[in-house]
Amino acid sequence: MYRKTAMIRMTLALALALVGVSFLAATATAQTSPTESPAVNTLRIATFNVSLYGKRQGQIRERLSRRDDLQAERVASIVQTIRPDVLLINELDHEPDAAPARLLAENYFAVAQNTADGKLSPVVFPYVYSAPSNTGIDSTLDLNNDGQLGSGNDAWGFGNYPGQYAMTVYSRFPIDTASIRSFQKLRWKDLPGAIRPVDPNTGQSYYDDATWSKLRLSSKNHIDVPILVGDTVIHVLASHPTPPVFDGPEDRNGARNHDEIEFWNHYLSDDDTADTWLIDDDGRAGPLDADASFVVMGDLNADPIDGSGRREAIIRLLNHPRTRDVQQNKTADFGRNGLMRVDFVLPSKDLHVIDSGVFWPTGDAPQSTWIKASDHRLVWIDVKR
Known part of the structure; x- marks a missing residue:
């Protein structure tokens, strides 16, 4: 069982404060130190799908290196306005050296953006995963059953190149990198009650047994990133499930979206069987500790009321005994498909929420041009411990 005592957490926090943080190679990197020490009384936590992906591998790294990318400038303007302490970015390329994540932080977040009223203040994130x-x-494998191999639809998660649509956690507080949990390789079939897609035209499983036995649950990843805020550990539980569309009558993406969200319902619950299947990529087993503080974050691609997805899992998550649903506004504008609530920051009930919001300026506001960066909006909460 994966457990960490409070004494170990406090000792680690003290050690990190004294000697600094050693980051995981290829997945995390340190930025320069902030000019002021973060306040620990109030913590602003945010999620933002920024749609920073390219048509080919390396394109986003090249764009962010130039320091003049309009989309990234708009994203940075929003971040510098809201000024989160902990920020999850969805749809930012992952590369082994974390270059896109680092460049977005160094060349945009940490550089004052221009506005009609002057410059915004930089936001420095010393810790990045x-x-x-x-x-x-x-x-x-032929995952879309078109008789061909090697397309983006045949990847473990849809993408035209490795690392497309990935996610990054930025923090002003230390990240306990040694305790990060990743469930990238967890098999879909191992989730209790997994929905195996069925072709309604034949009544047969869409995936044959050999394929079903290998399929991964996460279209991107499911991660547990512990943030050390003073003597408190807050777990960022982040994911970005596949959209419940772009499939056929078998509803394979709808089923996967549902089960990617259902993962968190299991991860937050006391499941006697979890040690047999809920095993992370480093071999550590079991759900989140029952007394742990957390936020479930990300573009979950599931509106509990609207849209064509299977709503059962997201409704269960919003009503889970350990979560608090404090922000119920729409968070994305999908054009002809309308406004939807698909981006979430769901804190644990032990965290005292004092404010929340969605960055969505009106059409006549000077900041309204910034939201052209993405069809999603930044969602944030303020909490006290």
Whole structure:
């Protein structure tokens, strides 16, 4: 069982404060120290799908290196306005050296953006974790049953190149890198009650037994990133499930979206069987500790009321005994498909929420041009411990 005592957490926090943080190679990187010590009384936590992906591998790294990318400037303007202490970015390329994540922080977040009223203040994130992703990694299987191999639809998670649509955690507080948990390789079939897609035209399983036995649950990843805020550990539980569309009558993406969200319902619950299947990529087993503080974050691609997805899992998550649903506004504008609530920051009930919001300026506000960066909006909460 994966457990960490409070004494170990306090000792680790003290050690990190004294000697600094050693980051995981290829997935995390340190930035320069902030100019002021973060306040620990109030913590602002945010999630933002920024749609920073390219048509080919390396394109986003090249764009962010130039320091003049309009989309990234707009994203940074929003971040510098809201000024989160902990920020999850969805749809930012992952590379083994975390270059896109680092460049976005150094060349945009940490550089004052221009506005009509002057410059915004930089936001410096000393700690960054760029999570590996299943997107674009070839499964060598015919996952969309088109008789061909090697397309983006045949990757473990849809993507035209490895690392596309990945996610990054930025923090002003130390990240306990040694305790990060990643469930990138967890098999879909191992989730209790997994929904195996069925072709309604034949009544047969869409995936044959050989394929079903290998499929991964996460279209990107499911990660547990512990943030050390003083003597408190807050777990960022982040994911970005596949959209419940772009499939056929078998509803394979709808089923996967549901089960990617259902993972968190299991991870937050006391399940006697969890040690037999809930095993992370480093072999550590079991759910989150029952007394742990956390936020479930990300673009979950599931509106509990609207849309064509299976709503049962997201409704269970919003009503889970350990979560608090404090922000119920729409968070994305999908054009003809309308406004939807698909981006979430769900804190544990032991965290005292004092404010929350969605960055969505009106059409006549000077900041309204910034939201052209993405069809999603930044969602945030303020908490006290």
